[in-house]
Amino acid sequence: MSIVTTPWFYWALILAIGLPTALVLLTELHNSLNRRGSALAKPVGLLRNYVLPLGAVLLLIVQTSDISAQTTGVRIVTTVLGFLVLLMLLAGLNATLFQGAPEGSWRRRLPSIFLDVARFVIIALGVALIFSQVWGANVGKLFTVLGIGSIVLGLTLQNSVGQIISGLLLLFEQPFKLGDWVETNIPSIRVIRGRVTEVNWRATHIDTGSGMQIIPNSVLAAASFANLSRPAGSYNLVVESTFTAADAPDEVCALLARIASKLPQLRDGATAVVAATGSTGYTTTIPLASPGDDAAARTTFQRWLWYASRRAGLHSDGADDDFSALPHRVAALRKIAPILRLGHCDMEALLPNTTLARYGDGELVLGHGEIPSAMTFVIKGRIRLCVDAGGGPSVPIRTLQQGDFLGQTALTREPVTGDAYAEGELTVLAIKRIAMEELLLDRPALLQDVSRAIDERRAVALAALSDGIAP
Numbered sequence: 001m002s003i004v005t006t007p008w009f010y011w012a013l014i015l016a017i018g019l020p021t022a023l024v025l026l027t028e029l030h031n032s033l034n035r036r037g038s039a040l041a042k043p044v045g046l047l048r049n050y051v052l053p054l055g056a057v058l059l060l061i062v063q064t065s066d067i068s069a070q071t072t073g074v075r076i077v078t079t080v081l082g083f084l085v086l087l088m089l090l091a092g093l094n095a096t097l098f099q100g101a102p103e104g105s106w107r108r109r110l111p112s113i114f115l116d117v118a119r120f121v122i123i124a125l126g127v128a129l130i131f132s133q134v135w136g137a138n139v140g141k142l143f144t145v146l147g148i149g150s151i152v153l154g155l156t157l158q159n160s161v162g163q164i165i166s167g168l169l170l171l172f173e174q175p176f177k178l179g180d181w182v183e184t185n186i187p188s189i190r191v192i193r194g195r196v197t198e199v200n201w202r203a204t205h206i207d208t209g210s211g212m213q214i215i216p217n218s219v220l221a222a223a224s225f226a227n228l229s230r231p232a233g234s235y236n237l238v239v240e241s242t243f244t245a246a247d248a249p250d251e252v253c254a255l256l257a258r259i260a261s262k263l264p265q266l267r268d269g270a271t272a273v274v275a276a277t278g279s280t281g282y283t284t285t286i287p288l289a290s291p292g293d294d295a296a297a298r299t300t301f302q303r304w305l306w307y308a309s310r311r312a313g314l315h316s317d318g319a320d321d322d323f324s325a326l327p328h329r330v331a332a333l334r335k336i337a338p339i340l341r342l343g344h345c346d347m348e349a350l351l352p353n354t355t356l357a358r359y360g361d362g363e364l365v366l367g368h369g370e371i372p373s374a375m376t377f378v379i380k381g382r383i384r385l386c387v388d389a390g391g392g393p394s395v396p397i398r399t400l401q402q403g404d405f406l407g408q409t410a411l412t413r414e415p416v417t418g419d420a421y422a423e424g425e426l427t428v429l430a431i432k433r434i435a436m437e438e439l440l441l442d443r444p445a446l447l448q449d450v451s452r453a454i455d456e457r458r459a460v461a462l463a464a465l466s467d468g469i470a471p
Contacts, residue, residue, distance in 0.1 A: 184225030
């Protein structure tokens with residue numbers, strides 16, 4: 001018999017030519033996918049490194065020799081090949097359907113638990129097929145037993161299974177995600193408001209700020225709730241305020257809007273809206289970047305409103321304030337009298353041109369670009385001076401203590417080059433420009449001190465801006 005007519009010749013020829021060719025082509029394809037960062041590189045690598053060589057070995061054993069396919073060795077090789085093909089199919093399915101899914105599609109939103117269940121089903125079917133076709137096992141009875149057991153187990157654990165199904169539905173629908181702020185009213189519990197920290201098969205964990213609230217998914221799925229974080233940048237804080245009927249509404253609205261515009265939690269590019277709800281009631285709507293800023297923004301707004309309304313002579317919550325009464329101004333002026341070289345008669349002449357005021361922690365005392373109308377002296381507390389570092393964060397340059405003064409550019413009619421913020425509760429005494437000018441004309445030494453302070457602070461501000469750091 002000629003070698004060409006033997007049964008194994010063509011199989012051997014196909015393997016000798018086809019295997020190297022296929023390996024070269026798959027190697028080039030695998031390298032190309034790796035360069036592009038494609039998820040298909042993994043299944044192609046499995047095909048090149050394991051499935052194709054092992055399949056060639058199996059064909060070589062079965063087709064080019066007298067070894068039967070029913071022998072134990074051949075069955076073992078076939079079983080290993082079947083498992084490798086199964087792994088390759090799972091990797092390819094995951095790469096084509098889910099890893100390359102566009103953002104916002106149902107494939108991207110599909111929870112991982114569904115993928116795990118699908119993989120388990122595919123693996124179970126693949127293993128059953130391998131054992132039935134390769135080893136001749138009867139897997140029908142096994143599936144029957146598993147089906148009956150699943151029914152019994154489901155009836156026994158129906159409450160737990162219901163919670164798991166509810167959790168899976170929440171995961172699939174994704175009405176919220178980790179980090180979102182939600183508010184829900186569950187009659188059997190209470191109004192819950194907090195940040196979602198975990199969502200598992202059984203329950204959702206919400207951080208309320210005063211503890212971790214764990215809500216079963218079956219309860220949460222049956223309740224209505226609001227996702228405060230969606231759409232992004234849409235959360236508003238609403239603050240109710242009350243003044244007296246004697247307070248001018250326009251002045252009150254301007255004050256509330258000014259306070260809200262200075263809040264550090266205010267959303268970039270947004271503007272607060274103030275509305276009068278009656279003769280004494282006002283509503284301030286403040287856009288916030290995140291619901292998590294609600295408590296801090298509300299607290300800061302209420303604190304600053306207490307101080308600002310009293311400085312403006314308005315009556316927040318109907319309260320009167322006599323902090324700037326004459327006895328208090330006399331006591332404050334006595335504290336800075338040695339600095340200004342004041343005698344008793346000088347103090348009496350200055351008193352009509354002074355104002356005593358308080359500021360809350362973090363409140364803006366004097367802003368960039370303002371031309372002050374008075375010189376301000378620190379009576380109690382501290383003031384932090386900052387300069388704007390070219391669009392970046394403000395650079396602190398100095399802290400003013402008791403006895404230091406601010407707003408000295410009121411004498412030169414020049415705008416302020418930085419910002420001044422209160423550190424802690426601050427008490428200041430403001431002396432009007434015209435009174436300070438008359439005082440400095442009579443005291444050349446004091447005028448030199450003020451001029452020196454103006455030059456020093458300007459130099460420090462310029463140095464901080466050029467270096468980008470605080471001196």
